[in-house]
Amino acid sequence: MRGFGAFVRALAGNAARLGGRGAADGPLTLVLGNESADLDSIVSSIVLAYALTLAAGSGAGAAIPVINARRADMALRPECDLLLQTTLAAEGGGSGVGDLTFLDDIDLAAMTQRYAAPGGASGDGRLDVWLVDHNAPASRLAALEPFVRGIVDHHVDEGRCLHATWRQITPVGSCATLVAARLRELTHTAGPGVVDAPLAKLLLAAILVDTSNLNPAAQRATGTDIENVDWLASLVDWRQPAATVASDADADADIPSLDVGSTAELYRVLDKLKGHVSHLSAEDLLRKDYKQWEVPDAAGRVWTVGISSVSYRLRKWLKRDGRAGIETAVGAWIASQGLDLALVMTHGKAKEAKGGDKVYGRDLTVAFAPGSTTPGQREQILQGLRGAECLGLRSYFGSGASADDQALGTCFFAQTRTESSRKQVFPAVKAVVAAVS
Numbered sequence: 365m366r367g368f369g370a371f372v373r374a375l376a377g378n379a380a381r382l383g384g385r386g387a388a389d390g391p392l393t394l395v396l397g398n399e400s401a402d403l404d405s406i407v408s409s410i411v412l413a414y415a416l417t418l419a420a421g422s423g424a425g426a427a428i429p430v431i432n433a434r435r436a437d438m439a440l441r442p443e444c445d446l447l448l449q450t451t452l453a454a455e456g457g458g459s460g461v462g463d464l465t466f467l468d469d470i471d472l473a474a475m476t477q478r479y480a481a482p483g484g485a486s487g488d489g490r491l492d493v494w495l496v497d498h499n500a501p502a503s504r505l506a507a508l509e510p511f512v513r514g515i516v517d518h519h520v521d522e523g524r525c526l527h528a529t530w531r532q533i534t535p536v537g538s539c540a541t542l543v544a545a546r547l548r549e550l551t552h553t554a555g556p557g558v559v560d561a562p563l564a565k566l567l568l569a570a571i572l573v574d575t576s577n578l579n580p581a582a583q584r585a586t587g588t589d590i591e592n593v594d595w596l597a598s599l600v601d602w603r604q605p606a607a608t609v610a611s612d613a614d615a616d617a618d619i620p621s622l623d624v625g626s627t628a629e630l631y632r633v634l635d636k637l638k639g640h641v642s643h644l645s646a647e648d649l650l651r652k653d654y655k656q657w658e659v660p661d662a663a664g665r666v667w668t669v670g671i672s673s674v675s676y677r678l679r680k681w682l683k684r685d686g687r688a689g690i691e692t693a694v695g696a697w698i699a700s701q702g703l704d705l706a707l708v709m710t711h712g713k714a715k716e717a718k719g720g721d722k723v724y725g726r727d728l729t730v731a732f733a734p735g736s737t738t739p740g741q742r743e744q745i746l747q748g749l750r751g752a753e754c755l756g757l758r759s760y761f762g763s764g765a766s767a768d769d770q771a772l773g774t775c776f777f778a779q780t781r782t783e784s785s786r787k788q789v790f791p792a793v794k795a796v797v798a799a800v801s
């Protein structure tokens with residue numbers, strides 16, 4: 365396999381390799397992003413699969429990137445859809461996103477059973493799973509854990525999959541940075557043709573989105589992110605500024621395009637698409653960027669905890685659906701996912717006061733399953749969260765509201781530590797739940 369274009373054009377054959385009985389008994393390498401299936405995860409899984417394929421040489425079959433979401437869920441991620449369609453088309457991938465493998469393309473139970481025997485069912489088959497942008501399989505995919513061979517991630521180490529032979533967990537702004545760095549090393553041995561212009565833009569886009577365009581105020585980007593952004597930006601074919609503005613350019617202004625002239629413009633187009641969520645139903649808002657964990661407490665009980673990240677400020681959502689509407693939607697989400705504890709992180713830019721500038725902020729909504737938690741446990745969790753320094757929670761509706769909230773099972777907070785994303789919030793929640801007795 366030579367070049368990213370060849371890798372992209374071979375994606376269409378992956379369905380057959382995963383498909384029928386017997387077809388997948390040979391060695392198989394899957395590269396899986398995290399269950400939020402955000403841009404970073406999708407890009408990292410595609411590009412790490414490419415890097416592994418290059419490194420393995422021509423003898424082995426290509427590693428298969430697997431998007432950790434259902435195919436239909438791509439409709440909730442217009443920024444991913446645009447970036448992937450553009451990149452895959454530029455590389456000659458005929459069906460674009462249609463050629464990618466999604467969770468619903470794989471019969472996980474059948475596959476893990478087939479490969480469970482040492483050496484695989486056919487004797488020479490072996491299933492290797494690489495996790496990117498997470499370091500422990502989602503609870504729904506726990507059956508994959510014994511097959512995890514490698515990890516490339518930038519989250520807090522959950523201490524799982526210690527048997528993996530490659531375990532790279534580095535706190536940088538974007539997992540795509542780690543994948544880019546790995547690819548950059550490959551250019552030393554495999555030549556500069558390893559990274560072409562569309563691939564550079566693909567990686568660059570993921571890093572920019574995850575680091576808010578390397579904005580120091582967001583406190584995401586590290587030196588490694590900045591270094592790799594510089595390198596990738598030098599490889600992209602940027603649109604040259606036009607001498608005169610053609611009249612039909614104005615007519616096309618509403619159709620987003622990634623044919624842009626700078627990193628700032630690339631970020632702006634994708635960030636705008638990503639933030640376009642106000643038309644989504646409450647359920648779609650909750651499931652769009654969602655992760656779920658099993659967390660044991662001090663009494664030995666296992667809590668099912670779900671955290672939704674929503675690019676929509678609570679103030680706007682309250683105005684649209686009302687407090688009761690949000691509580692009903694979160695309650696239905698808790699029931700449908702079988703959660704004990706649900707957290708909804710709403711974030712984005714909003715005006716603090718009429719006529720003022722838009723300021724980036726965060727809110728946190730905490731809700732419990734009424735049947736599976738006791739008032740005492742809820743109190744311990746809320747107390748723990750209020751005391752968590754990395755959150756800086758203040759009651760959203762002012763003092764006195766929290767007692768009512770607790771009886772209802774839903775609490776609304778302003779999160780004053782706005783730099784804490786789910787990467788910081790989940791470890792804090794995990795520690796609070798672990799202390800419940």
Ligand SMILES: [Mn+2]
Nearest residue numbers: 404497538539
């Ligand atoms: Mn990430």
